[in-house]
Amino acid sequence: MSGVFSPTRAKIKERTLRTDKWWIQPAITFGVLLSFVIYATFRAFEGANYYKDHLISPFYSPCLSEACLPEATILGWTPVSAEIFNFALSPALIILIFPLGFRMTCYYYRKSYYRSFWMSPPACAVAEPHKKYTGETRFPLIIQNSHRYFFYAGLVLNVILTYDAVISFKNPEGEWGHMSVGSLVLLVSSTLLWFYSASCHSCRHTIGGRLKNFSKHPVRYKLWSWVSVLNHSHQQFAWYSLAGVAFADIYVRQVATGAWTNFYFF
Amino acid sequence: MARKINLRIWRGDATDGGLQDVQVEANEGEVVLDVIHRVQATQMGDLAVRWNCKAGKCGSCSMEINGKPRLACMTQVATYGDETITVTPLRAFPVIKDLVTDVSFNYKKAMEIPAFEPPKELVPGEARMQQVDVERSQEFRKCIECFLCQDVCHVVRDHEENKKSFAGPRFFIRIAELDMHPLDTLKNRKRTAQEEHGLGMCNITKCCTEVCPEHIKITDNAIIPMKERVADIKYDPVRWLGSKIRKREGIV
Numbered sequence: 001m002s003g004v005f006s007p008t009r010a011k012i013k014e015r016t017l018r019t020d021k022w023w024i025q026p027a028i029t030f031g032v033l034l035s036f037v038i039y040a041t042f043r044a045f046e047g048a049n050y051y052k053d054h055l056i057s058p059f060y061s062p063c064l065s066e067a068c069l070p071e072a073t074i075l076g077w078t079p080v081s082a083e084i085f086n087f088a089l090s091p092a093l094i095i096l097i098f099p100l101g102f103r104m105t106c107y108y109y110r111k112s113y114y115r116s117f118w119m120s121p122p123a124c125a126v127a128e129p130h131k132k133y134t135g136e137t138r139f140p141l142i143i144q145n146s147h148r149y150f151f152y153a154g155l156v157l158n159v160i161l162t163y164d165a166v167i168s169f170k171n172p173e174g175e176w177g178h179m180s181v182g183s184l185v186l187l188v189s190s191t192l193l194w195f196y197s198a199s200c201h202s203c204r205h206t207i208g209g210r211l212k213n214f215s216k217h218p219v220r221y222k223l224w225s226w227v228s229v230l231n232h233s234h235q236q237f238a239w240y241s242l243a244g245v246a247f248a249d250i251y252v253r254q255v256a257t258g259a260w261t262n263f264y265f266f
Numbered sequence: 267m268a269r270k271i272n273l274r275i276w277r278g279d280a281t282d283g284g285l286q287d288v289q290v291e292a293n294e295g296e297v298v299l300d301v302i303h304r305v306q307a308t309q310m311g312d313l314a315v316r317w318n319c320k321a322g323k324c325g326s327c328s329m330e331i332n333g334k335p336r337l338a339c340m341t342q343v344a345t346y347g348d349e350t351i352t353v354t355p356l357r358a359f360p361v362i363k364d365l366v367t368d369v370s371f372n373y374k375k376a377m378e379i380p381a382f383e384p385p386k387e388l389v390p391g392e393a394r395m396q397q398v399d400v401e402r403s404q405e406f407r408k409c410i411e412c413f414l415c416q417d418v419c420h421v422v423r424d425h426e427e428n429k430k431s432f433a434g435p436r437f438f439i440r441i442a443e444l445d446m447h448p449l450d451t452l453k454n455r456k457r458t459a460q461e462e463h464g465l466g467m468c469n470i471t472k473c474c475t476e477v478c479p480e481h482i483k484i485t486d487n488a489i490i491p492m493k494e495r496v497a498d499i500k501y502d503p504v505r506w507l508g509s510k511i512r513k514r515e516g517i518v
Contacts, residue, residue, distance in 0.1 A: 003424035008360035010276055010367075011283050017352050018333030107470055107490050114469045121420040124473035125333055125357075133425045135467035142466070145493070145501035201486070205494035213448050215396040231486065 004127050015127040022123035026116035033113065036246060040096075043249055047090035049256040050249075053172040055182040057252040058189060058245050062160050065091040074160070098157055099245075102150035107201045108238045110144060148202040158197055161190040171264065180264045185251045189244035196241035199230035268293050271343060273301060275313070276354040279363050285352065286310075292343045298351060299327050299338035302365070314364035322479055325412030329365050330354045335414040335477045358416065358423040371422075372413050375433045378463070379440050383452040399448040405487060406443040408480040409436065415474035415484060421467050432464035435474035435484050441465075442488035445495060460496045465489070 004012070016022070043059050050060035051072040063072040067082035068091050080094050103109050114120050121128040136144050165186040171178040197203060208224030211217055230237070254260035271292045274285045290305050299317055306313045318324040320339045327338040332352050343351070359367040384393065415435040416422070422429050433441075441459045444450045459465045470493075474484045482488075498505045 002426050004357045006426045008280050009357055010355045010361040011278060012276065012285075012354060012357065016333050017330065017354060019349065019352075020332075107485075110469065111471050114471050120469060121424065121471065121473070124418050124471075124476050125330065125335060125423075128420055128424045130424075133421060133428065133467070135421065135464075135469050137464075137466040141469075142501075145497045148494070148497065148502065201490045202494060205491060209491050210495060210498060212399075212446065214398040215448075221398055 002131065016123075016125055018123070018125060022126055026119075026122050029112050029116040033116065036242060039246065043253070044092040044096055045090055047088070047092070049253045050092070052252065052256040053182075053262065054168050054170045054174070055180075055186065055252050055255060055262065056164050056167075057249045058161050058164070058186075059092045059096075059249045061164050062095060062157075063091045064094050065089060067091060074163075095157070098150065098153040102147075102154040103238070103242070105144050105147040105150055106238060107147070108235050147200075148206065151197065151200050151202040151206075154193075154197050154200075158190065158193050161186070161193060165190045177266075178264055179266055180262045182251060182255060182262045185248050189241075189248035192237065192241040192244040195230065196234075196237040198227060199232075199234040199237050201231065201234070203227055204231050271301065271346075271348075272350040273305065274350055274352040275302070275305065275310070275365070277310070277313070277364050278361070280361055283361070283364075285354075287350075294344070296343050297339055298331055298336075298341045298343060298353065301343060301351075302338060302353065314362070314366045316366045323410055325410035325479075328356055328412045328414050328417065330357060330417075335417045337412060337414070337479050340479055356413070356417040358419070359413075369413050369416075371429060372411070372416055372434070372436065375437050375463075376440070378433065379437055380444075380452055380455065380458065382444055382447065382450055384449045385451050388449065393449055395448050402446045402487065403443040405482055406439040408482055409439060410480060411436065412479060414477045414479065418473040418477045419468075420471070420473065421464070421469075428464070428467060432467050435468070435489065437463065438465060438468070438492060439482065439484055439488040442492050445492065456492070456495045456499050459492055460500060465492055465496060468493075 004015070040059065047067070050057040051069050056063065056072050060072065062074050063069070064078060065080045065082055066078045067089070068078055070076060080089070083089060115122055119128055120130060120133065136142060165183065168183040168186045169179055170176055204224065204227045207227050208214065208217065208220035211220060214221035214224070251260070255262045268291050270289050273288050273290050275288065277283055277286050288305055288309055290301050290309070292301050299320060302313070302315055306315065316326045317339065318326040322337055322340040325337070328335065329338050330336070330353070331338065331341050332346065332349070335356065338353070353365065355361050355365045356367045359369050359371060362368050413436060419434055421432050422434060438459070441455060441463065444452070445455045468489055470485050470489060472485045475486070478484060
């Protein structure tokens, strides 16, 4: 017997004596994250319906495969073959590792999925079901220490997705100065991604957290102070940006399939 | 206005014990420690409970109230309405008697943390620091050593065997406090945090932050920054290379 049932501890047979509904939060997190994973997997393998009239889905941008629609690429640059080992590669699969890795190694999401998927622990002061625990000291979880590299990659993606949002201010004929619901959706989605990245713990560390003497680096201290303010809301930005990306993809897909019409304000 | 409330108190020692039901009077504005004292005065004269300041500053009356680690002196009875209030000792530490546990694990861990090491040439009284350089560490000085964070941390709460290799959140804030201190010169503080004090065991589920009565942002301001500092020296090849080419601040 280990943990709260160890021989020297108070003899209490319940795993927890909490009387509140502690299971609701992990259950909701589990449901929402699982839904997103299922939808994202479907979309990543679909390989179609990701572009329409200067709107490109964030799941497929940058579109680097030879299989990409020419107008969905960045200046026609397609360095990746359409097939790998005779397997038709969806353009989304080439870039998915970066946003996926960024969120999987994110300090907030780690809390979320360790609690809701792995139940380690399911909630505070609720005994976990595992007999052994080594935390993030061994493979594969030691990879979590690479979060900063996914953060850097995420910044590159943010630039590209912002570029996509700017491009969406064209009408179907390619003329600038037009704005549609799609432009708004991509703009909000990319903005939320910037907030998510800027509030990241690795960003906070890189920008100034690693310093010992703030007084010697007043600019970095100022930047660190601003990022620290955003960092308080990292959890919120994590969810909002996830919802923003998912909705942007749904919107582009619906427009691409013809189910929805992209309304132009001007 | 006084009313009767139902209280369940764990009574026993390391060999055996269980929850006992009592009814006790509670007055408006009273905290759980008040009603425990009333039970002790009127019904259970030998009830063991540790307490001292009754102001949320000494950290003595840590216990679990309806399953959550809390300070009994800072927990209003009214919070629970008509619900039965269940009071148990801290479940991560060996019980001594009733609500009193043996928290010596924490003192042993405290002794293992290398002390502050100022520059050798610094004469006592001559240390000069700017406020911006010490304000991060000051947050961690609010700790009252109630050990609620240590109690709730599943790394040791649910795995007794991890106690030998894991210092716990209270001592991670101590390590962070020293590592962020502008005058601390000890080398390898980051490396020992990871390799000897078990920083890598923490999976940042933030329960320590949730229970801290001083509202110290243990995870966001101490543990995660320390994990990032450890990544600088152990898991980031670019930073490592940079430190070899040019000595940079923070890489010690």
